[in-house]
Amino acid sequence: MQLPNDPRRLPAETLNRDSLLSPWWLSGEPLARQHDRLMCDNALEIPWDQSTAGELSDEHRARVARVWRARTRAEYLAVSTFEYLSVDMVAAGAPPDILSFCHQAAIDEIRHTEMCLRMTQIYEGETVTPAPDLSGMANDPELPKLHQAITNSMLLNCVVETFACTILAIVLEQTTDPTANAVYKRILSDEIGHARLGWAFLRWGIDTGGDSVIKACSDKVDFVVKSAANVVDAPRPKEEIPDVLRAHGMMHPSEERVIFSDCVREVLAPGFTGLGIDVGNVVDDYGAEWVARPIAELDPNEKEEWQAL
Ligand SMILES: [Fe+2]
Numbered sequence: 001m002q003l004p005n006d007p008r009r010l011p012a013e014t015l016n017r018d019s020l021l022s023p024w025w026l027s028g029e030p031l032a033r034q035h036d037r038l039m040c041d042n043a044l045e046i047p048w049d050q051s052t053a054g055e056l057s058d059e060h061r062a063r064v065a066r067v068w069r070a071r072t073r074a075e076y077l078a079v080s081t082f083e084y085l086s087v088d089m090v091a092a093g094a095p096p097d098i099l100s101f102c103h104q105a106a107i108d109e110i111r112h113t114e115m116c117l118r119m120t121q122i123y124e125g126e127t128v129t130p131a132p133d134l135s136g137m138a139n140d141p142e143l144p145k146l147h148q149a150i151t152n153s154m155l156l157n158c159v160v161e162t163f164a165c166t167i168l169a170i171v172l173e174q175t176t177d178p179t180a181n182a183v184y185k186r187i188l189s190d191e192i193g194h195a196r197l198g199w200a201f202l203r204w205g206i207d208t209g210g211d212s213v214i215k216a217c218s219d220k221v222d223f224v225v226k227s228a229a230n231v232v233d234a235p236r237p238k239e240e241i242p243d244v245l246r247a248h249g250m251m252h253p254s255e256e257r258v259i260f261s262d263c264v265r266e267v268l269a270p271g272f273t274g275l276g277i278d279v280g281n282v283v284d285d286y287g288a289e290w291v292a293r294p295i296a297e298l299d300p301n302e303k304e305e306w307q308a309l
């Protein structure tokens with residue numbers, strides 16, 4: 001039965017198109033109202049019309065666009081990563097609060113994709129859409145389901161999302177462009193939840209599975225930290241980042257390495273150790289020597305630049 005006062009039933013044409021994050025990417029089917037509600041459940045407004053991208057040189061603008069383009073792809077991929085993780089969690093018997101939050105995280109990643117698309121458009125001047133892609137979460141039929149779910153979440157949430165929060169918090173401090181600042185703030189507020197999901201699930205998994213889960217996690221510490229470090233190690237331009245680009249959220253790869261190293265030593269290793277997980281030599285492996293290694297140079301013709309988030 002049609003409920004005329006139910007906003008979910010209003011036709012898409014009644015939507016304020018300006019409120020949509022990247023309207024050009026919608027399907028054209030009458031689902032826009034429901035989508036809008038899911039995307040805008042957090043009250044933080046993004047001042048899209050206050051971007052100062054137009055004040056940048058063409059070269060600087062293209063550089064920032066290249067980062068948002070890569071970020072769009074990463075956020076879109078994260079949607080499928082959380083969907084895979086939710087399947088792992090069901091197979092492991094995860095309780096409903098963990099599951100609902102995992103699905104909320106996938107919704108958040110759709111929102112991030114849309115915001116990043118819009119940022120790419122602002123800097124690049126063209127409407128773009130992300131390429132189809134699929135996440136490659138580990139699936140080992142030999143592994144107990146609980147161990148697989150917990151170790152996949154350990155990588156995705158405890159390491160990648162926790163590190164993203166540390167980087168985002170620092171990027172946010174220097175980002176004075178009003179639009180970029182609000183986008184980073186919105187993404188950070190979601191990513192904090194995604195990191196918490198992992199630590200909560202890890203705690204639940206250890207309470208449920210005991211020593212065998214602790215052993216499975218200890219065996220994976222090197223792998224999960226290295227997987228995140230590989231993103232920090234992606235080829236990047238080596239030249240200094242001028243203040244005008246820092247105002248738009250750009251950070252030099254050498255600074256990202258220092259933050260990653262600090263994050264391993266001050267957050268990840270103590271967090272895992274506190275839960276009884278053996279972190280081995282991970283603090284030393286990502287210490288001063290790792291930070292000081294040469295940075296791989298990015299091909300200037302590359303269309304994407306992977307700045308860690
Ligand atoms: Fe995200």
Ligand SMILES: [Fe+2]
Pocket residue numbers: 078105109161190191194
């Ligand atoms: Fe996330």
